[in-house]
Amino acid sequence: MQPSAQQTQIRTTVKKLCLIVVVMCGFVVAMVPLYDLFCEITGLNGKTGGRYTYDPATTTADKSRMIKVNFITNTNDGMVWDFWSEKGGMRVHPGELRAVNFYVKNTTDKVMVGQAIPSVVPTAAAEHFHKTECFCFGQQILQPGEVMEMPMRFIVGRELPNNVQSINLSYALFDVTESFQDAAIATGGG
């Protein structure tokens, strides 16, 4: 039997339907970068941007406003290091460059690697919280018992919405020793 008109029609339908499946597969792959982009634009998940560069000559402090910035340090489940900041918070003017020190201590007798992940609340402030220097841009490798001082420099942008009076900056510290080793082995380093 040669293909009937109906069979040709069925084939066309199936082809169109397969196209839907392919498009939706593409959609889910695209969802990852789109989500990141969306969060970056809106600051929705409280993630802060990478290293901020600015021109000190053109950036001036807005002395008329005072913002309370609170520092919160957490260790993620399974991370045994001590992690603290030199102060719980500070008052800053938008546009002024400020610095604060954070500390970690490896309380174990093994070499370990840590990675801190920042998050800002309220999320509307996330895109205006600029860091010119942060330990969260890299990872920390600590010898047994070692303590490390980690400076963090930041500017609260002058465009910060007026209704925001205080900002919570929270760091979660993760133990990434294992994936660090995997990566080191993969690249042939050590």
Next chain:
Amino acid sequence: MSEAISAVDHDDHSHGPAKGITRWLFTTNHKDIGTLYLWFSFSMLLIGGVLALIVRAELFQPGLQFVSPDFFNQMTTNHGLIMVFGAIMPAFVGLANWLIPMQVGAPDMALPRMNNLSFWILPFAFGMLIATLFSEAGGLNFGWTFYAPLSTTYAPDSVTFFIFAVHLMGASSIMGSINIIATILNMRAPGMTLMKMPMFVWTWLITAYLLLAVMPVLAGLVTMMLFDIHFGTSFFNAAGGGDPLLFQHIFWFFGHPEVYIMILPAFGIVSHIIPAFARKRLFGYDSMVYAVASIAFLSFIVWAHHMFTVGMPLAGQLFFMYTTMLIAVPTGVKVFNWVSTMWRGSMTFETPMLFSIAFVVLFTIGGFSGLMLAITPADYQYHDTYFVVAHFHYVLVPGSLFSIMAAVYYWFPKWTGKMYSERLGKLHFWFSFVGVNVTFFPQHFSGLAGMPRRIPDYALQFADFNMVSSIGAFIFGFSQILFLFVLIHGIRNGKPAAARAWEGARGLEWTLPSPAPYHSFTHPPKVTDDEAHA
């Protein structure tokens, strides 16, 4: 059911069923495959039911009695996965296989061989899924929603089997959907225009599109998990720059349409049964079609109502609250139409009708609790409590599952050529009806009082509600053994059924003899207005 089918002889070409096991292994016949799906789904219902009864036995009293917390989590996880993907979805696909070719006046499905494949993948998928319960690595314990990082960083090693099982189920559903759409769009008898199609066909057409759209999303999601677990990526791992919230967004982008995949065909079924036993045409056929279409569309833009508490901006919370409430409008249209169909009808209350009326009433209760959950500030209180458990069991058990049972009773004479025992069927209905309400109604109260879901032990003040709930669960569970008995009894001892087994039944399938011949319509039937949609 098999002996009934083989009783039909074929004088034209040699197209009767093969004999023995090969008939079932290699079959490309829509009725055989429908039968396979339905029995498969029933066995999954029993397995999933046993897991649920272990959960309810543990929760009968406060304190840890029978199982460890980790095993308890394995029970809830596998219960949810098996019921959603193994019981409800395959049952609807089985019904689609049996009914759609007959209802549109076609000889078989459009792609019979692929049909065989889409069924036979399933036993492997679920074999793999259930095998994880016995694996040394420990069973799946992260809930049916398998949120990362529970299902990635903290998952038992058996999670990889789960991922492949989901891939297989997804492939099966996609092939099934392609088949159903191709059949409906290309194989309707002349004169069966789209707006004359029976409601079951309409609801499945739309459901199949939903499946095509979201199954790839689910497959992509578990693939990302696979990469996170084995290949060092960080899609959902915060330490590596990923975001666990992304998981929830993708999951519910699949998950919310998925819950409508499990209810739209049910809408179709009761839209056949209620007119048949009210002896009236379906009230508002056109609005029924549009309501289903708009529910399907809206189901894509409400997903974050499952995530109100994750910390969304106000605008997002409002958006998802309003769109969710909007779904209640077309849903209300449907309930209104079913009630109006019954209004002043000459109603009789055979078993399928009893299940359908219970569907309308109890599904509506589930819809209302859904509306309560849709109110964002209220959901802050209800989220992750037993109130949510009560909500989705009301829409899924007396909703989806009752509609499946109604369908089995309603079309049983057409499938087997025999009549089940009405007395036993009613008994099954009343046990199920009482059981389901005794089980799930108290869960509204324990939820409102603050009992969290997914816990093996609970505070003393919830003891009474939980005891009642557990008693109901055992009543409901054991009445499904009665269901099995009614079916076997009907197949063996049932009285022969007429072609139009129910006085008020409409639709092309009732113009075929009972049991329906192995190939439905070898010559396209004439579609009269009377035999178009119910």
